[in-house]
Amino acid sequence: MNPVIYVPQSKRLLEQLCEVLRYKHYSFKTEQAYCYWVRFFVRWCGRVGPMRHPRDMGAAEVTQFLTMLANERRVSVSTHNQALSALLFLYRDVLGIDLPWLAEVQRPTRPRRIPSVLTKAEVAALLGTMEGETALLGKLLYGTGMRLMEGLRLRVKDVDFDRQVLVVRQAKGGKDRVVMLPKSLQEALKAQMARARAVWSHDRVVGTAGVEVPDALAVKYPDLGCRWGWFWVFPSPRLSVDPRSEVERRHHLYEERLQRAIKLASAAARIAKPVSVHTLRHSFATHLLQAGTDIRTVQELLGHSDVSTTMIYTHVLKVAAGGTASPLDALMAA
Structure with missing residues (x-):
């Protein structure tokens, strides 16, 4: 049919x-x-x-x-x-x-490339040169393995301090998943939510339209976008016009802000490797596997549908480990 x-x-x-x-x-x-x-x-x-x-x-x-x-x-x-x-x-x-x-019509084959991964010292140097909410967001992405837009779209209701987890909504493929909330970021995240609460309160006083909510929830619950639980953890400092509804409202932090901060931090830390926001996600997965975490657990945390996608990080481990001795070393020693 x-x-x-x-x-x-x-x-x-x-x-x-x-x-x-x-x-x-x-x-x-x-x-x-x-x-x-x-x-x-x-x-x-x-x-x-x-x-x-x-x-x-x-x-x-x-x-x-x-x-x-x-x-x-x-x-x-x-x-x-x-x-x-x-x-x-x-x-x-x-x-x-x-x-x-x-x-x-044939699709071109995408080559399988080993992702760029930072060492723990390089991650520390990178995040150490960042400041403000971009530093917190960078630490959150590395500490949870979230993608850039997943972190930016994080809402207040999806942060669970009691269970120490974050709920990632409508991720790639429209799937939800749960990731850990790093204990070292709890106080900083609470402070960030307090700043977001001040922005939310100001918007309510001046009558700003509520934040965007998915699907038709705004029709079923007209005030849903104005509720504190649906507000962004990382709100934008300025209002913007929604390109579809043309309503002026509060958007989340613009993605290029973190992307620029990562590039500047990479230069300041003198990291020669290519570094992007997604490099933090690659480093998260690789460092978990290095610590002995089961690959199925890493697959769940990353939100991969197939474990074969997660297997690319095992190749990174082989390169990073350098366990096989070069024949040149034996020759020079002799």
């Missing part, structure tokens, strides 16, 4: 694309990325040939576009796959065209 395809009501192509993405509960970042690639595809095809609607194009145009990205733009494998996913979504889910060539 064929699945029922949602028929968008809008007339413009990009509006139809956004309508279907929202109907299927895709994230706003995915919506932005897919709109970019569809717009890019249509404009590029119009430059190399007559301007046509994607409905009137097919395998030849999609293949030429992807070939251009790989050969002329030299995009990465992940970017190439994202562009392909956007076009497949356009044809299958928006235009309702399920042509045989769609299944034959």
